[in-house]
Amino acid sequence: MSPPSISSERQRNERRKERAAFVSILASAGLTLGKGVAGFATGSLALISDAANSLLDVAATTMTWLAVRAAHKPADAQHQYGHGKFESLSALVQTAFLFLLSGVIAVEGVRRLSSGETEILLSWPAVGVVVGSIVVDAWRWWGLTRVARETGSEALAADALHFSSDLVNSVFVLVAFAAAHFGYPQADALIAIGVSFFIAFAGFRLARRTIDTLLDTAPKGLAERVTGLAEKVPGVVGVDRVRVRSSGSLIMGEVGIRVSRTLPLDRVTQIKERVRNAIHADLPDSEFTISTTPVQIDDETVLERVMLIAARLRVPVHHVTVQNLASRLSVSFDIEVDARLTLAQAHEVASRLETALVEELGPQVEVESHIEPLVVQHLDGREADAETVAGIALSLANHARECNGITGVHSVRVRETPAGFVVNYHCRLDPGLDIATVHDMVDELDRRMRTDHPEIGRIVGHAEPRPAAAAGRDIAAGGTSGYR
Incomplete structure (x- = not known):
């Protein structure tokens, strides 16, 4: 379970994301209304295309807000890894909107150029609407980009891309107005076609990133980063594997580490927790499963190996004596077995331990055991x-x-x-x-x-x-x- 501070920080980020998405809905609706009125009043294709883009933004930002809210739902029986992919799905749908919009604008621009319908009516109110939209687009792009970067939200990143495309589009509308004022009305259609290509390129970049997330493509360099964090934790002998993937703003993954097989279970649990905490400190919005593989390390003593094998078989041993003879190794010890066992049953326990030690230490080892009774029941007294x-x-x-x-x-x-x-x-x-x-x-x-x-x-x-x-x-x- 994540520490309370991490959970609180995550909840704050979720509220920030939802608030940013909702404000974007209001901004998109206002821009659509203003640009649409000004565009039809002037007849500017660039401005009408900009209004259409803003209209799609209303749908896209609404979808973003809904996706962000859905992504924050906790894991359930049907979605055991949470609902973070809703953000990626929303971003993918928004890219489809971008491609559709760029195609419509390009086709209309070519039609106007081929038909000669390039005349536009200029007015200061229309210029004011465009300048106002530039200010609003810049404000929303900056705000959404900052929140998306700080929270890792793909849906907000897609929303920011929409507003950045609106910003560029509005700037070019002003250029088209200026060109028309100086006697080049066809610049309006040409600029609209250019903007369509810009929107398509931006949509391609967003689509590629979103598809990578949906296909669980590991973020570049993140696996190496997590490996380095795990290797620095005392007690970690090595890192076998690291698997990472994005789920909305959350980084999820698995880390397999090697630890000494002689460590007690509580010590292994501590090492796993320290690895998890080290990753959390560097990647707060992350959830990693840590698994361990016990391995033999070079400085294990024969005594440690004997005690380890006995512990695995749950046979208490003491008085372990290790002798280095000229041609072989000799190991002897006392084992404790249930005092109620028969000799045959006790001897079977001793033989099982002796066989395991021969497999561990090699066929040349000499193993001898002395059986002692162990009172296992509680005595009433x-x-x-x-x-x-x-x-x-x-x-x-x-x-x-x-x-x-x-x-x-x-x-x-x-x-x-x-x-x-x-x-x-x-x-x-x-x-x-x-x-x-x-x-x-x-x-x-x-x-x-x-x-x-x-x-x-x-x-x-x-x-x-x-x-x-x-x-x-x-x-x-x-x-x-x-x-x-």
Whole structure:
């Protein structure tokens, strides 16, 4: 989903487009009326053709307004990519109007020249109408071009082209009036024919751009631009493909990126979101779908590859040992399987993981696994009585002193379950010890406790670095302080 700021900006652009299109309808209607009256009063073909062009503009701008409103409708079951193509369709119909108009003007100009009907009646009011239309055409062309450029609207761009053709046409009408005043009335028909060619050329350019949009032609250079944006996002190994297309003022597309296959899913999601945000920052009116392909990168360790394959098969593993022997690689590890499985079922799980690792690391690898039971169901339990907790806490403290290095046993909790007592406790050790030594020491304490208390089904010791001020203290207390 787009951030709220992007959505608000898009809504503002939509309102601007609709307002610009509606103002153009009013302007076209006023120009048509003024030019038509002046054209028939003077008999100027150039001015009558200009009025006809403005009349078509009334229809075209009305169509633009309707198309812009339709394009802003959200996607639905029938139009799952939205309604943006309505703008392109409107622009294409407007080009047909332009070609029709240019043909009519050219034919009438040739007819007047061949028949000698070139006389026109000049008047200052007619000149005033033409000058006024030039001002209005220039104002609407500038306004529509600015909004079309800022919002990417093809329909408004087509509307701006109509007003630009009107502007040029009106300028040439003034030239025709001047030529007639100096004794060259046939210039009116010649200029009208010239204007028809200008309108046809402008319509051709608009039609080519609109057809490209309807055929989903990628905007020139945009795919390379999006590729560069995606490649700069940390975590993106490479860009496989970029597909872009225009839908009205909206740019839509797909970006396929490569990421390290060892990344967790939440990290991959973050990378996709950062790519999407980077594109939005450069192209606010855009919607891109980001897909990822996990790939092996050069600096993957054997441990990372083992953990990745195990995660794919959803088999918990630990105590992974990797050995580089003279002629081969040896990998061993512990796997945890449902304690309720039979040996045959557990062995099948282990074999499936071992086979996958051989396929990953090569046929020369030696793979060995040790199967451990994993209690997967939730245990119903209750807090043990205070006397039991105190006894186990005291036993933990005594055995900790025997282990020579474990101090500060605290946060002792004992729960009664169908599988026996579950004991959780915290203890403190020298912060400079390596974790392997710490693990062995805590395991030794756990082993001693199980020997003395066979009723314990599970014991979990959490080791903490011992503060200097706490050295030598041995606290055997119940409660939950420091529990994590």
